[in-house]
Amino acid sequence: MSRDDLELGEGDRALLSLIAHLTTDEDRMPQSVAEAAKALHDWAGIDARLADMTTDVVPTRGDGAAYGFVFGTVRLRAEVEPAGYRRRRLVLVAHDEDSAAAAEEISVQFPDGSTITVTPDRFGERITQVPAGSVRMVAVFPSGAVSTPWFTV
Numbered sequence: 001m002s003r004d005d006l007e008l009g010e011g012d013r014a015l016l017s018l019i020a021h022l023t024t025d026e027d028r029m030p031q032s033v034a035e036a037a038k039a040l041h042d043w044a045g046i047d048a049r050l051a052d053m054t055t056d057v058v059p060t061r062g063d064g065a066a067y068g069f070v071f072g073t074v075r076l077r078a079e080v081e082p083a084g085y086r087r088r089r090l091v092l093v094a095h096d097e098d099s100a101a102a103a104e105e106i107s108v109q110f111p112d113g114s115t116i117t118v119t120p121d122r123f124g125e126r127i128t129q130v131p132a133g134s135v136r137m138v139a140v141f142p143s144g145a146v147s148t149p150w151f152t153v
Contacts, residue, residue: 069137069148073098076137076146080153086132088153094139095124103139110135111150 008016069076076094083089094103102124107117111134118126124139130153138147 067148067151071146074139074141074146076139076148078137078148078151078153083129087129088132089127089129090135090153091125091127092118092120092137093123093125094120094137094141096141096143099141099143101141101143103141105140107138107140108135109138109147 066077066079074094074096077092079091079093081089081091090108092106092108094106095101096103102122103120105117106120106124106126107115108128108130109115110130116128116130118128120126132153134150134152136148136150138145
């Protein structure tokens, strides 16, 4: 190989500059890929989270469903029934099996931060109506508060 083979002409330099510019753009990660990677991080411990909760959907009256959640001795249950166009009736049940205490307060939280708070009866039950969508249930006991993961009604 002679020295003349290694010398680049003006056209060669322009072509290499163009190739360098194109490959630099290829090396950058698209924003959508970065956002997808961040969203995937929420799924890192999904097996453990799913094992902790018992959210077996159980058919109930009509075409509704029921969600059950267990947190140690605390059991939360939400029965979902249609209640008109884009509304759902929730039968909320919260009790502590260890102390046989009903919840002092039950709240239904929405992704936008709004909350519906109800006082359960002496059995830890209350019926309320909510719009269709994602919700989570928060129950306050004398021993503290527990909340469910988000679920769809």
